[in-house]
Amino acid sequence: MIILAIETSCDDTCIAVLEIKNKGIKILSNVVSSQVKLHAKYGGVYPFLAKREHQKNLPIVFKKALKEAGNPKIDASANSASTLSGNRRVDLIAVTTGPGLEPCLWTGINFAVDLAKKLKVSLVPINHIEAHILANIINNKQLTINNFPAVCLVISGGHTQLILMTPIRKASLSNGAGKNWEYKIIGETRDDAAGECFDKTARILGLGYPGGPAIAAEAAKFKVQSSKFKVSLPRPMIYQKNYDFSFSGLKTAVLYDFKGRSAKIKKSKQYIQAMAAEIQQSIIDVLVKKTIKATRDYNAKTIILGGGVTANHELRKQFKKKIKEELPKIQYLKPNIKFCTDNAVMIAVAGYFNRKKKGWKKIKADANLKISESQ
Numbered sequence: 001m002i003i004l005a006i007e008t009s010c011d012d013t014c015i016a017v018l019e020i021k022n023k024g025i026k027i028l029s030n031v032v033s034s035q036v037k038l039h040a041k042y043g044g045v046y047p048f049l050a051k052r053e054h055q056k057n058l059p060i061v062f063k064k065a066l067k068e069a070g071n072p073k074i075d076a077s078a079n080s081a082s083t084l085s086g087n088r089r090v091d092l093i094a095v096t097t098g099p100g101l102e103p104c105l106w107t108g109i110n111f112a113v114d115l116a117k118k119l120k121v122s123l124v125p126i127n128h129i130e131a132h133i134l135a136n137i138i139n140n141k142q143l144t145i146n147n148f149p150a151v152c153l154v155i156s157g158g159h160t161q162l163i164l165m166t167p168i169r170k171a172s173l174s175n176g177a178g179k180n181w182e183y184k185i186i187g188e189t190r191d192d193a194a195g196e197c198f199d200k201t202a203r204i205l206g207l208g209y210p211g212g213p214a215i216a217a218e219a220a221k222f223k224v225q226s227s228k229f230k231v232s233l234p235r236p237m238i239y240q241k242n243y244d245f246s247f248s249g250l251k252t253a254v255l256y257d258f259k260g261r262s263a264k265i266k267k268s269k270q271y272i273q274a275m276a277a278e279i280q281q282s283i284i285d286v287l288v289k290k291t292i293k294a295t296r297d298y299n300a301k302t303i304i305l306g307g308g309v310t311a312n313h314e315l316r317k318q319f320k321k322k323i324k325e326e327l328p329k330i331q332y333l334k335p336n337i338k339f340c341t342d343n344a345v346m347i348a349v350a351g352y353f354n355r356k357k358k359g360w361k362k363i364k365a366d367a368n369l370k371i372s373e374s375q
Contacts (some may be wrong), residue, residue: 001355002028003092004065004115005348006058008108009100009128010157011035011045013057016344017069017090020352025138029068030345033057043209044199051103058111065344090121094351097125098369099159105365113363125363126350128342129154129371130183132306133165134353135335135346147302147331151186151295153287156307156342160194160287162187162243162294163371165304180353183371186294187243194283195309197247201254201279205272216312218276221269229265229274231257233282235289243294250282284315288322295327302331311340 001021007014013033019026035045035053070088095112098105116123133152152163164184192200195212202211207218233253236246254275258266265271295303303323310316316334323332339346 001091001352002088003094003348003351004090005094005126005344005351006108006112007096007128007131007342007344007347008054008058008104008111009096009098010104010342011050011053012342013054013061014342014344014347015058015061015065016348017065018345018348018352019088020349025349027138027345028070029065030343031061031065031068032343033061043203045101047101047103050101051107054104054107058107062111062115090119092122092124092351092355093119094124094126094347094354095363096128096131096347097363098366099128100157100365100367102365102367105367109363109365122355123363124351124354124357126347126354127369127371128347129156129159129161129163129306131346131350132156132335133163133304134350135306135339135343136304136333137349138339138345139336148181149298149300150302150304151291151298151300152183152304152306153291153310154306155194155287155309157195158193159307160189160245160247161185161371162290164294164298164300185370185372186298187245187290189245189247191246191248192251194245194247194287195307197251197283198279198309200251204251204255204258205275207272207276212309212312215276215280216314218273219280219314222273222277229268229271231271231274231278233257233278235282235285238286238289243290245286245290247283247286250279254279280312280314284312284318287315288319291319292322292326295330300330302333303327305334306340308341310334311337 003018003020005016012035014031016030017028019028035050093112093116095108096105097109112123132154148165148167150165152165154161154163164186166182168179168182198215199209199211202208202214207214233250236249237244261271291303305319320332323330
């Protein structure tokens with residue numbers, strides 16, 4: 001089966017073409033056009049500016065993705081556009097419908113609906129959060145019934161969620177159509193998500209956007225032994241019995257500490273590095289603690305990570321260490337680094353497992369779409 005996928009939930013214009021067989025997944029193309037530099041000067045994503053860029057980039061990214069997949073002469077205006085080289089046809093189109101920025105979502109949906117009509121193929125709506133979870137299938141080939149229930153930690157953009165994933169039936173690449181899993185949100189952020197906290201604290205420190213990579217880069221330079229500064233930040237809600245998160249207080253603590261320092265200290269590399277290391281560690285401590293607790297409480301067999309923040313090397317390393325120490329029998333799944341941030345490969349994989357849920361007439365954008373909901 002050949003699947004073409006479109007992802008425009010935020011500020012990345014993404015199109016991928018995948019071939020999925022019983023033997024596994026073959027990525028024929030994976031094109032991402034980033035708008036990071038465009039939005040960096042604003043310290044965040046402007047939805048209507050992002051929408052405009054998606055409208056401009058989609059035809060370009062589409063043409064490039066199909067060329068990489070094997071057909072440099074494809075013409076989207078013709079019915080023959082569904083044919084790739086070697087007489088292989090696009091069997092399915094998958095598109096993100098939520099959650100995300102609504103103007104951006106509609107841009108991708110409108111492009112996908114128009115394309116599906118022209119190619120005369122089915123169109124499948126995809127939940128962005130589920131796609132982040134299923135990104136793990138790209139490297140692990142399949143999730144079997146033996147690995148469930150699973151606790152999924154999704155840290156993507158404005159989302160920080162703990163999700164319980166349970167099987168309805170055994171799913172694999174050879175038997176995947178229909179509803180395979182049930183999802184239940186057992187914990188989520190009450191205010192700022194982890195990614196938002198990284199962005200906002202990086203802005204306070206003058207590190208630019210996006211904040212996660214900027215904080216991680218400074219934290220990596222921090223040397224405890226040689227530092228002149230001792231920075232201590234709270235670990236919000238870490239000892240509460242629920243599985244919820246809150247990171248707005250952490251952002252406020254960083255702001256107060258920063259404002260209380262002299263102008264000279266604020267510009268000090270050592271202070272910035274010490275603060276970055278403490279911000280990162282505070283967020284990691286909370287995420288790991290809550291996930292481990294949920295795994296124990298629900299007798300889960302697997303911990304699954306997903307979302308852009310899970311590209312953080314320190315987070316991945318500390319999760320691995322903690323799971324080995326406290327839950328050695330638990331399977332630990334994390335996506336390949338290049339599939340943590342937004343991409344259309346994960347949308348295509350989710351499209352494969354949701355391929356019975358199709359019909360372009362009913363597809364609409366839902367900025368607040370929950371993983372337990374379907375269209």
